[in-house]
Amino acid sequence: MTFGRLVFFFCFIGASFARSEQEIKKSFVQTAVECAKEIPVSGEEFQKLKDTHVAENKNVKCLVKCVLQKQGMVDDKGMFDENGSIKMAEREYADDKTKLENAKKLYEVCRKVNDEQISNDDQGCERAALLSNCLTENAPKSSATPRRPVILKSDRDVSKDQPKEKSEKEKPPTIILKTREHSTPKDERPASPRSQGNDVEGTQPSKIAQNESKERKDQKFKLMSEPVKLLDENLEFNNAAYEFLNDANSNYLVVGVIGTQGVGKSMVLNLIAQNVPLNDLSRQILNSHEVSPEPTAEANNLTPVESQMESLNITEAANKKSQDKNTFKFKMQDIEFIERGVHCTKGIDMYVTNDRVILLDCQALWSPSLIEETNTNPVTARSANILTVDCLQIASYLMAVCHVLIAVQDWFADYNFIRYIQTAEMLKPSLSASNTVNTSQESSEYNSSVESHPHLLLLHNRCQLEDYTPEAVYTMQDLYRNAFQKSNLQLNSGMYMYSDTNKNGLNIDNVCKGYNVDACGSPMNLFLLPEIYSDFDNRDIYRGHPQFEQLAKRLRWMVLGVNRHQITTVPNLSEKGWFQFCSKAWETIRKCPFFIEYERFLP
CATH class of the missing domain: 1.10.238.20 (Pheromone/general odorant binding protein domain)
Structure with missing residues (x-):
């Protein structure tokens, strides 16, 4: 601060x-x-x-x-x-x-x-x-004492009688790494392209050793317009997102989400990804469940003149379609997915915002449609066990690579889901062997045996009026506090619905006026999002909670303001370094014998 x-x-x-x-x-x-x-x-x-x-x-x-x-x-x-x-x-x-x-x-x-x-x-x-x-x-x-650059004496021969006029015309000092031996002949020494160009004009009298991260500041990277696959539908690691990452940035936030089918995981990440507040956010979420109408036969029978007129406006139509599509980055279930009872997200989708927030949306847990997709043979008991292990590996993987993990439910409380989180944490292997990332940041060694654990946010979606009472909030927090009392996941990270001034020292607005330590107990990482009804804009109806837009805004700034702890033992890991760690972490988890042994004990 x-x-x-x-x-x-x-x-x-x-x-x-x-x-x-x-x-x-x-x-x-x-x-x-x-x-x-x-x-x-x-x-x-x-x-x-x-x-x-x-x-x-x-x-x-x-x-x-x-x-x-x-x-x-x-x-x-x-x-x-x-x-x-x-x-x-x-x-x-x-x-x-x-x-x-x-x-x-x-x-x-x-x-x-x-x-x-x-x-x-x-x-x-x-x-x-x-x-x-x-x-x-x-x-x-x-x-104030200024910081001085480290000056390394050049091992090249420098003439003492070098004229001053020639030295004034020389280019700025070249950034180099002093990695060669003094005994190596000058002709055989490796030199950077910039140093080769400078040798034509004259010999540099000194070199300034600087951090390699400064050289990478000029590197270009693409901005994402839509999510890409981190893990595809076959749970294979995909390198397509590498070109969208910034190798010179270490101030990023990784947010993942887990939950069962249809609880609103993609919607929660869409709320966090919104850089500009939307006035009609509730209406757009309701409209996202509708299926876009298919063109009728009558509309397809266009005259040649009408077709030519449409071709003239193709750019304007494409821009409008792109704007509608980019309102929400992650695809949400529409009425067709809901009626068919199938999941929407396959594998893990990844999206990087302009604020360098990396969002990871995973597939539904325990969805029967996953068994139908992954098995061509008749469904057996082992098919369900394989699906369970795959989902546990995904959850453990998100615990290893995320700063914040959001567990979404749409009712209180799914005990199987709580046990699922506990099991995923128990089976998560130590990834110290995967922390060796091929980056220059390893030059400053940092040895630590402490395993990092993400911030866990327990989020309830589609809450009703009675869920916002102080008694209900107290019951929820008491259950989760007892369930995760032996867990290493961080449940007291400041993502609260009310503040404990005796503990935090800072006052934040409460979601409801009745929320306080005496009525609800000590706060923890718990957040409630209400159900969006078709008459949400009717202000005469008592809802028992603030508007959905206000709660969505509060959720976003709480998640983005959380402490960004060190995920690996490599300090100041860049975005591309984190991506390499993700690749090795997934390889380690897929080969971990813990999950294979766990499958043997499943019925």
């Missing part, structure tokens, strides 16, 4: 204490989080800290005072402790007299804050805010 000029001040103070930039930020964030537990501050108030001065809000000023006090800058009354700050600077930074003098001058300027007459300031929050403004405004810009 960035706090604007206040962070700049602490970077200056940290520099005078000989601490690195990462240590400064880490210390400041830890201090701010500790203070936020004691002094609740809303998100809007945090945003005000980005301004030049501290916002005119007592909680914000008291938060600043708490941070300054924990840093040893002020006492309990908010008075600036100049002597203590100077002694600390002299002890920690005794080698650089210049910056020590700068710190003393800054403290001397801002000690006037202690002489200010402030009324109704028993806690010292107002005085601490004045001190913060004074320090941030008067801190010298050049006092």
Whole structure:
């Protein structure tokens, strides 16, 4: 979390204490989080800290005072402790007299804050805010220690009498990796294309070693217009999505969804994929179940003149059709699929939004239509067992490659579905052997035996009025809390319908006014989406919950705002590195003996 000029001040103070930039930020964030537990501050108030001065809000000023006090800058009354700050600077930074003098001058300027007459300031929050403004405004810009690039001496022979005019015309330093031995002859050394071009003009006096990720920033990648297959209908891994991934981006979010047939998995992912809010979202979801009318024989009998007129408007018609198609990225069940009782999604569909959110939509679990598709022979008991194992492998796979896993149900509660999630977690193998990804990011080794686990969001779709009562929410959370008490899946990630101010320190709006800790218990990752009726726009009917559009918007920002933990043991894994990990993870899961042994015990 960035706090604007206040962070700049602490970077200056940290520099005078000989601490690195990462240590400064880490210390400041830890201090701010500790203070936020004691002094609740809303998100809007945090945003005000980005301004030049501290916002005119007592909680914000008291938060600043708490941070300054924990840093040893002020006492309990908010008075600036100049002597203590100077002694600390002299002890920690005794080698650089210049910056020590700068710190003393800054403290001397801002000690006037202690002489200010402030009324109704028993806690010292107002005085601490004045001190913060004074320090941030008067801190010298050049006092922060700049990060210097690592300069490696070139192993090529450099002439000492090289003319200055020739060196000024040379191109910028070439980015290289120092991987060859000094004993290798110059003619046999491998060189990059850029370095070969520079050898014509002259020899570079020095080379700057930089991160390879900077070289990949200029690489082009395609934007997705529709989902592609990650696993096809035969559960074979598909590499078609590789060209849509950005190798220079490591700030992405992977969201997967599981559920039985017809519970609304594709609809939930369509809600998350919406970058622009739709005013008629409920109506478009209702219309998605309708089958597009087929052209009649009368419409097909067009005269040649009418056919020519249609050909003139082919571009406009294609654009309109594309806009209607792109409203929802994932195909949802229409009335034809529902009447036939078949599933809509086959394998795992993958879509990457422009915000670099990777959405994974999997096929229905335990769908009888899957048995009919995958078996040409008569259906037997073993056919059902094979389907069960395939679905367990898909669920374990999504647990291994996703940041967030959404478990969708359309009623409370399917005990078999809960046991299914527990079994998939139990059978999921350790993927440490699959974490060796062929990327340059392995240069910084990170050894950890801790297995990562996704955030699990329990989502109920098509909820009725009685499902939104505080008693029903309490019953749901109590059941899930007992069912997953021994699970490693993360169920307390902030994707709540109401907030626990005693635990979180932050206030968020409750879905319903009656939701609180006393009535519903401690919050967990549970969310309810209502049933959409044909008369949804009738405001005279009491629904017992906010509008569907408001809940869909809340669901989206909760999922996108969740903590993006490290999926593998490779730090800062890029999108393409994650895709390579997905390929090896699926290969490991398909060959895992746990699932084969589990099938033997099935009836």
